[in-house]
Amino acid sequence: MDSKKLTKDKFGGFIDLLSKQKLYVPQMAGETLRFAPVDSKDEVNLVFSNTAVPPKSVLFPQTETLYEYEAGGTEMIIPEGPEEKVLLGVRPCDARALTIVDKLFSWDIDDPYYLKKREATTIIGLACQEPGINCFCTSVGGGPASTEGLDLLLTDLGEGYLLQPLTEKGEKLCQDAGELLVDAAGEDNQAADKVHQEAAEKIVRNINVDGIPQKLEDLWESPLWKKVSDACLGCGACTFLCPTCHCFDIQDEMEGFEGRRCRVWDSCMFKEYTLHTSGHNPRPTRRERTRNRVNHKYSYFVKNFGTIACVGCGRCINNCPVNIDILDILSQVVKEAL
Amino acid sequence: MSEQYDPNIVAFLCNWCSYAGADLAGTSRTHYPANINIIRVMCSGRVNPLFIINALQQGADGVLVSGCHPGDCHYMEGNFYARRRFGLMKELLEYVGVDPKRFNMSWVSASEGSKWKDVVEDVVEKAKEAGPFEQFRRNKINW
Amino acid sequence: MVDLEKLKNVAKDTVSREDVKYLIGWRQGTYGFRVSPLFMTEPEDADKLIFSPLCVNNLATYLTLAEKLPVPRGAEPDTRKVALMVKGCDSRAVVQQLIEKGIERESVLVIGCPCQGVLDLEKVEEKFPGIHSPVDVQWGDDKFIINLPDGPQEVPREELLAKKCLNCRYPNPVMSDVMLWEEVEAWGNGEYADVKELEEKDSQARWSFWQDKFESCIRCYACRNACPMCYCEDCVLDRLNPQWIYRSNNISENTVFHLARAFHLVGRCIECGECERVCPMGLPLMTLNRKLVKEVRDKYDFEPGLDPESKPFQSSYRPDDQEDFIL
């Protein structure tokens, strides 16, 4: 399907259409922006840099019930299937991240909880125009208008949005929109290209990732890891806010006689992540944990799935309270390995 | 607030004064509301401040800590530590918007069966005024 | 006034000492206004050290954060000192750690840096967005001198001062082995406008305020890990038996986490503001902690982290402690 155009006066109607499913857009929660269901279309505001919490929180929620049970019982009550959702305003980097998470959750065993939600969700991207200070998507195979993982990409052209349907879901949406949309003209497509081009040029930070997986392997015992992790506080800010981090812990929670088994986000930066019942901890210090985080993204995942598990959104850099900067680490890796 | 609302209060009583005072209230057949549920500890100084938050989280509408009068502590000082801890706990709860009526502390001696009754009636009344506690109650709605 | 030469010389001498393991100071970060802790072992690293309005981190946290790895059989544990650069607030953390025996006096060498107040990172990044190259910032008279790539800019002090510094009463280290330069005059009166403002609201409004914040918490534990007072080997709030709080993220567990943490800091919080600074969700955690700091100071006449010989607040009482709240 060809590109469509949505003029801003029709935007309200478009939102009404999307609202037939459960619509998630970036909204303020506390002091920060994250994807949350919309109650009224007035809340929809697509002027933002990026959400603090990536949209993975909708598809892979921080807390998710796997099943419920009664004390002493044998029956598992599995929550009802996911409802149809639309995520509007997903940045291309975060959408790419979902394709990375997809690989993990459909690897050896399909994870029904994630995959069903993924299936039931339409992802509408919004091309990036003002990349953040630590964005480096272009270094890891993405870009401000990358389409991977999206069903539909919106580009803000000022007076309206250019819509690029990318999947059947995206096309169906455009069809359903009917008269709200018009066919995009050639200059609209050119304007969008220009927007994409300009955005890409604004990205300053970069890294050459060639050969990094091998370099990381070579540097396994390097003193570098101690140096880059000395300042680490061992918190989960980098991993919880990472759009590709997908580790979880399984917990049982009881309320009187009723209980549930649920999964909650976990972080490899936490001491207890690898703590064994015996008291032994194979990753005893922040050095091993930091090394694991970088290796997992830039080495192990590459080996297992053929892609770097980092989309260059810059959140881990922005949010690290002690300025542990993954690009800095990687450039040191490159330097050390020479 | 529903008329049926019957507050549920968890009370931590020290073994030597308040628990004995509550026993005396029983022995003297004093009648008071059944909304109070007592957990016996040896000393009010044993009451971990996190118990208070935990009780609210686990469904209590009100919490009471009761110990010996100052100077009467069976262990000499336990109630002084309790007083310091819970004075501040009350401040903290109030500050985050928990109705201060929900958390109370009392001195009830082993001979104050009738004071125990008064305290119970008082805290039950206060909890009724505050209504059902929902703010950070652990709740299946969160599942 | 800040004397960087002296700082570097002292640092060089310090790390050259045989009884010093390393020195922890600040260095310019990888971009913009960011700084990072520097763990210095070699004298030649001294040139990386800075002391400027950007040096917000409380490095005292690292005294208790460093893992104590098993010592191989036959080897001796490394008992060399850690040298630590401290501002006034940071020094109170060291003192409080001494009071509660988190560290030993002889294990630490405190290098005092009298401080004129640090920058609020969020504010400065908002005012000067998108700056990639590291920026040097200096103190001027009642202003910050910000050396941007395209030339220096002066900004009035109040405009960019970190919240914790607005009312600072301890800009000078309260304890040190070396004091790097002259002490500055304290400017704060210890009033907490944020606490007062919230106190004046009704209980419903207060809960709405906190509910909003606690709901957005992601429980990354940055607040706890950055806190120089939170250094239990095994935090009770992480424990599974007994399990005080569940791992699930919701208003109930999140609120209890923050209340419990605030309460564990009673009479211990030295107001370095790290919890609030490191929170990726922007939770005003100091507005919570400061309430208890205020009560402890006003009603119990106690301030932590001032005298290493003092008795910890939580393990002491006074026979005349207030009890007007008791039935």
Place this chain on the structure above:
Amino acid sequence: MNNKPKIGVYVCHCGINIAKTVDVEAVSEFASRLPNVKVARNYSYMCSDPGQLLIREDIKNEGLNRVVVASCSPRMHEMTFRKTLAETGLNPYYLEMANIREHCSWVHEDREEATEKAKKLVFSAVAKARLLEPLYENEVEVEPATLVIGGGIAGIQAALDIADAGFKVYLVEKTPSVGGRMSQLDKTFPTLDCSACILTPKMVDVASHPNIELLAYSEVEEISGYVGNFEVKVRKKARYVDVNKCTGCGVCSEECRLAGRIPSEFNAGMGNRAAIYLPFPQAVPAKYTIDPERCLMLTRGKCGKGPKCEAACAAGAIDFNQKDEIVECKVGAIIVATGFDVFDAAKKPEYGYNDYDNVITALELERLVSASGPTGGNIVLGKGEDAFVPQEVAFISCVGSRDKSVGNEYCSRVCCMYTAKLAHLVKEKLPEANVRVYYMDVRAFGKGFEEFYDRVRREGVRYIRGNPSEIFKRGDKLVIKAEDTLRSTPIEDEVDLVVLAVGLEPRRDARQIIDLLRLSQSADRFYLEAHPKLAPVNTATDGVFLAGCSQGPKDIPDTVAQAKGAASSALVLLSSGKVKIGAQISFVNEATCRGCGYCVEICPYGAIELVTVNRMGNMVQVARVNEALCKGCGACSAGCLSGSIQQKSFMDRQILPQIAVLGGVK
């Protein structure tokens, strides 16, 4: 052994006490459905023999390993049911009780409400019972010896009783002689026995008793350990006189260059002594002591051409090189009998004690009327040409007692009667004298007291109800300004002698013993007893007992009675030879303890200390509980931030499920 909880729940009817308001059938039916409950029964009287048999049978037949009894208060029958469990070989601490009588059936009227609450209480007990752990009471051996601190009548009496029972006593007295305050008294009220006559034989007994080691002129320096096993260090101060050589002849004292120039403590400053001295003629041990603060040889290093005492001592007992000596002993019990100080009359400046020579304290008068005193028992004031015999004598009672302005709210209990006694003695010695007593109230509560007070008034002593406001000098006379409150008339009374009936105060060095033994003080600053009614000689520290005025003002018979009480309490401990250590005490998880020492500070019993342990090669400090000292209050665990110190039977993990049940999350 498989220790999966198998719980038996026993709901008691208590006749109709419970069954009337609580549907016991419904409660036991409810309990039977609770997790881990194997059997649930109800029975008319669980505490009766058949009731207990029911439990025992079930433990045997059903293999129960936890028992919940829902009945009366655990304060009533916890011990009963623990024994029931123990009889079957089950650990007695596998018992949890639900108080459905005092806290439920007796206080609630509505049957439905009471039943629901009883269910909750039973559920809560079951929730805790699942997590109970077996506990064991330990015993420690008791060192068969006692330390008595203080050699006044209380200490003497306690020491003699214990020694007579066959146990070793270390009697430590700070001053050179035992005897204490009682030795300073002339007569005792109301019987007018000669104080010395009844005291000195006991003093001699103490010195000669084979079981008593008298450590006079000594101070306790350090006490460690716990009930049954205290380790004590006593500093035996240098007397500079070899007590083995000194014959007590007294020639040295006569020869001393400072003879008659140092105020005598024993005579309350009314007479003088030398730098080498015997406090009083009947002193025990009858050995001389050199006052190191006054002796010229000791303070200046020389004494004329040589110390005359040394020259005079035929036995060669003087030894200026003597050093303090540390005596170490192990004892099972400690009796504190450190006595009192008299109120410092200078704190009431309106009475002019510091200004006028003829305003004296009762203790000073005591020395004047004593035959062994500086005046040989004659009431003569002043010296030489100024000497005179008073004609107009006034006593003022309650000086420093019942007086908030000096911080002493309490009544000193002895002043009314010793005032009467001294008034009587003045009348006896100076029949012509006019004696009056200014008083607030006369408290003559003891055996023979009121009779004695009547007798004294009959002898012509005037009692004037009024508290004098001022004393000043007019010519040779002292003028007392007061108001006779019974007649509402102002008084200006000219007298020759004013005697201040000073009260009793805690010793000024009371703090020393508090620090040594972690004692507490009551509001009046005297040492605090464990319970004012039921444990008046005990302290909060096991194995430490109080006797005499250190615990509060007392007269001699009360002091002796309490000393005997303290001695008998100590003897209970010593003669049993063993002491049981409570089971519900605290313990530390050393792996998570961060060694902050909060628990150490919080523990009122000094039961916790920080010790250094090796944690994987790193030396770290952790808390450790001395099980013999822990009383099981649990205050430590509430103060522990890492939850590392816990109280057995009241652990966080045992209480949280109770909260969950009672909180009522469904």
